[in-house]
Amino acid sequence: MHRQFSVLAAVVLVLTAAPTGALAAGSVAGVDLGVLPxxxxxxAVAVNDNGxxxxxxxxxxxxxxxxxxxxxxxxxxxxLDLLPGESQSRASQINDDEVVAGVSYDDQGYPTPVRWDRxxxxxxxxxxxxxxxxxxxxxxxxxxxxxxxxxxDVPHLHRAVTWSPFTELAPLPGDTETWAEAINDSGQxxxxxxxxxxxxxxxxWAADGTPRLLTSALGDRGIASGINNAGHIAATFYGAxxxxxxxxxxxxxxPFSWRGTPxxxxxRGTRTYDIGEDGTVIGEFWPGSFSEGGRWAAGSHxxxxxxxxxxxxxxxxxxIVVGPTKSGPYYRAxxxxxxDTAGVDLSPVWRDWAGASRxxxxxxxxxxxxxxxxxxxxxxxxxxxxxxxxxxx
Numbered sequence: 001m002h003r004q005f006s007v008l009a010a011v012v013l014v015l016t017a018a019p020t021g022a023l024a025a026g027s028v029a030g031v032d033l034g035v036l037p038x039x040x041x042x043x044a045v046a047v048n049d050n051g052x053x054x055x056x057x058x059x060x061x062x063x064x065x066x067x068x069x070x071x072x073x074x075x076x077x078x079x080l081d082l083l084p085g086e087s088q089s090r091a092s093q094i095n096d097d098e099v100v101a102g103v104s105y106d107d108q109g110y111p112t113p114v115r116w117d118r119x120x121x122x123x124x125x126x127x128x129x130x131x132x133x134x135x136x137x138x139x140x141x142x143x144x145x146x147x148x149x150x151x152x153d154v155p156h157l158h159r160a161v162t163w164s165p166f167t168e169l170a171p172l173p174g175d176t177e178t179w180a181e182a183i184n185d186s187g188q189x190x191x192x193x194x195x196x197x198x199x200x201x202x203x204x205w206a207a208d209g210t211p212r213l214l215t216s217a218l219g220d221r222g223i224a225s226g227i228n229n230a231g232h233i234a235a236t237f238y239g240a241x242x243x244x245x246x247x248x249x250x251x252x253x254x255p256f257s258w259r260g261t262p263x264x265x266x267x268r269g270t271r272t273y274d275i276g277e278d279g280t281v282i283g284e285f286w287p288g289s290f291s292e293g294g295r296w297a298a299g300s301h302x303x304x305x306x307x308x309x310x311x312x313x314x315x316x317x318x319x320i321v322v323g324p325t326k327s328g329p330y331y332r333a334x335x336x337x338x339x340d341t342a343g344v345d346l347s348p349v350w351r352d353w354a355g356a357s358r359x360x361x362x363x364x365x366x367x368x369x370x371x372x373x374x375x376x377x378x379x380x381x382x383x384x385x386x387x388x389x390x391x392x393x
Contacts, residue, residue: 190224
């Protein structure tokens with residue numbers, strides 16, 4: 001069921017005294033983005049800085065089959081083109097030029113990486129020789145797609161690639177696989193080289209696919225998980241104690257070199273997930289049977305534990321973090337401004353359950369939530385208050 005909310009109803013805030021830059025206490029009501037005609041569920045996965053949203057929706061009630069969708073400025077869902085002979089697709093990335101990336105599925109469920117132009121026309125992205133499937137991980141402002149090419153029939157044959165131009169990201173000597181996690185607008189990619197006797201090793205690749213091993217005081221085993229446009233890298237290194245340890249690496253004094261600094265550890269098994277443009281790093285640790293999410297503040301690297309049982313997923317240039325938080329039997333979407341550890345609840349369209357996937361640089365959050373008493377999930381957006389410097393951009 002598609003529901004409309006007025007602009008005034010879209011943001012429900014209990015205003016309290018808050019430091020400059022913080023979000024007001026209370027909750028932000030979700031706006032239902034609806035589903036494709038005939039469908040019952042949808043999910044918003046990404047949003048650009050113009051507020052255009054992408055994700056997927058089914059076209060039959062309760063159907064597990066989905067079509068890639070774009071919600072434009074008018075908020076209406078539009079199905080993106082399918083590859084010939086295929087009936088399913090999902091969109092996961094969009095840039096400010098409305099280039100969209102995601103996957104298309106054949107009848108056997110094998111994913112093929114694809115790119116859509118602004119008009120919704122689809123292009124199949126090539127795979128490496130002998131590979132049968134591929135996935136998309138990220139998309140740059142210039143339209144370069146980051147992802148992975150692999151074979152469903154041969155295990156341990158995953159290779160990270162970029163498209164536009166199509167480039168294989170080579171493994172380190174002795175390894176057989178590469179997995180990419182993030183790319184910046186200069187084309188630098190981070191991830192891991194693996195499959196050899198040394199296990200996972202953190203790597204940064206130049207735009208031409210050349211790998212560089214990253215090291216720290218703990219050695220050279222681990223995973224690089226995020227990189228921003230300043231070239232700062234969030235990484236997790238494995239110590240001799242068998243545990244993971246968080247680091248941030250910054251460019252060194254010579255070209256294509258980095259130096260690492262350990263981040264404060266709130267507990268055992270601490271790992272990083274991503275780094276924002278302001279230097280905020282998000283991650284989590286495992287104090288017991290479940291993880292606790294948090295962030296390392298930009299500049300000071302102070303650890304802030306966020307609401308209990310949180311999984312931080314996205315951080316924007318202002319350092320605002322969003323993600324799901326387990327609250328009783330349900331997950332709730334939440335946002336945290338810099339210096340705030342309590343956060344703001346992002347309310348579901350109906351009740352009980354909501355999840356936040358991404359936040360753009362104008363504080364627009366997207367995800368999905370329960371939309372009706374049948375607990376169908378609909379793509380949902382939440383507009384957080386904008387700082388005065390951003391309101392008229």
